Amino acid sequence: MRRADGQVLLAQRPEGKPWAGWWEFPGGKIEQGESALAALKRELQEELGIEVLAAYPWLTRSFDYPERQVNLHFFMVRDWSGEPQGCEGQILSWQYPYGLNVSPMLPANAPILSALCLPDVYAITNMQELGEAVFFERLQTALDKELRMIQVREKQLSEAALRTFASKVIALAKPYGAKVLLNSDVELAQALEADGVQINSHQLMQMQTKPEGMIFGASCHNELELAHAKQLGLDFVLLSPVLATQSHPDADTLGWASFSNYLVDYPLPVYALGGMQQEHLLTAWQHGAHGIAMQRAAWISGND
Numbered sequence: 651m652r653r654a655d656g657q658v659l660l661a662q663r664p665e666g667k668p669w670a671g672w673w674e675f676p677g678g679k680i681e682q683g684e685s686a687l688a689a690l691k692r693e694l695q696e697e698l699g700i701e702v703l704a705a706y707p708w709l710t711r712s713f714d715y716p717e718r719q720v721n722l723h724f725f726m727v728r729d730w731s732g733e734p735q736g737c738e739g740q741i742l743s744w745q746y747p748y749g750l751n752v753s754p755m756l757p758a759n760a761p762i763l764s765a766l767c768l769p770d771v772y773a774i775t776n777m778q779e780l781g782e783a784v785f786f787e788r789l790q791t792a793l794d795k796e797l798r799m800i801q802v803r804e805k806q807l808s809e810a811a812l813r814t815f816a817s818k819v820i821a822l823a824k825p826y827g828a829k830v831l832l833n834s835d836v837e838l839a840q841a842l843e844a845d846g847v848q849i850n851s852h853q854l855m856q857m858q859t860k861p862e863g864m865i866f867g868a869s870c871h872n873e874l875e876l877a878h879a880k881q882l883g884l885d886f887v888l889l890s891p892v893l894a895t896q897s898h899p900d901a902d903t904l905g906w907a908s909f910s911n912y913l914v915d916y917p918l919p920v921y922a923l924g925g926m927q928q929e930h931l932l933t934a935w936q937h938g939a940h941g942i943a944m945q946r947a948a949w950i951s952g953n954d
């Protein structure tokens with residue numbers, strides 16, 4: 651369950667259950683013949699006394715505990731009625747995913763917490779179209795309005811100009827705690843102490859292991875690429891183009907139905923990319939996305 655302020659609800663497993671004392675996301679086992687969503691609704695009613703009003707499929711991960719393998723279907727519950735209570739004697743706590751002050755968390759949940767630290771909206775720079783002065787104005791406005799992840803992608807720039815531009819984006823973003831990822835260039839990202847790198851699908855397919863110490867997101871367009879990103883355990887992927895987009899006018903679009911088919915049982919957070927506007931966020935969630943990524947639409951001001 652996630653509140654609008656970003657806090658998520660955690661529960662401490664009560665005495666008598668395996669892993670008693672460990673913290674988890676409320677939920678429980680799927681019964682025979684039940685869908686994962688129906689099980690979630692039943693469990694949250696039984697454990698917390700709430701009625702789920704809006705839950706979106708999010709990530710599916712399997713994990714090997716010493717005693718058994720579990721297949722965990724995580725949903726993002728964004729609306730409910732009632733105030734959650736520990737109906738089974740469990741202690742509850744609302745927590746910011748990036749600053750937990752309860753522990754220990756169930757071992758399977760570490761990647762889930764990392765995924766929860768990724769914001770809903772991922773903006774890709776568009777200095778090429780806007781010009782530098784307007785772009786930095788818009789970036790400042792967007793940061794003030796809670797933009798928290800930015801990809802620097804300006805393929806027209808020389809190496810030196812890109813370095814200057816990226817440094818400026820990082821300097822502006824840092825005080826807000828906004829993450830900055832550089833498109834394709836691992837070395838430059840390391841040199842500038844960026845938060846991470848957005849690798850293209852070609853780099854993805856060449857990569858054997860995920861480098862440590864930075865966020866790695868990959869751009870994917872098909873099942874093979876998604877499978878490789880999963881195998882590498884990357885932090886997230888962009889799946890595109892979902893809708894028609896000006897930047898790749900000839901590319902075949904996926905459409906929402908096949909976008910969501912690709913994400914069935916997928917373990918990594920996925921941003922929908924291609925023709926996205928702010929108002930597509932809900933549709934993206936409904937189709938299994940973590941969030942949306944936008945280039946042009948991320949920088950629209952009231953005057954456009």
Ligand SMILES: Nc1nc2c([nH]c(=O)n2[C@@H]2O[C@H](COP(=O)(O)OP(=O)(O)OP(=O)(O)O)[C@@H](O)[C@H]2O)c(=O)[nH]1
Nearest residue numbers: 667669674675676677678679713720722756757758759
């Ligand atoms: N609810 C929940 N279970 C999790 C999480 N992470 C995780 O590894 N699990 C594992 O998923 C399984 C969930 O089963 P459960 O014991 O909570 O199921 P339940 O509420 O139906 O309890 P029961 O044992 O009384 O039938 C456990 O093996 C648990 O360790 C999590 O965040 N939330």
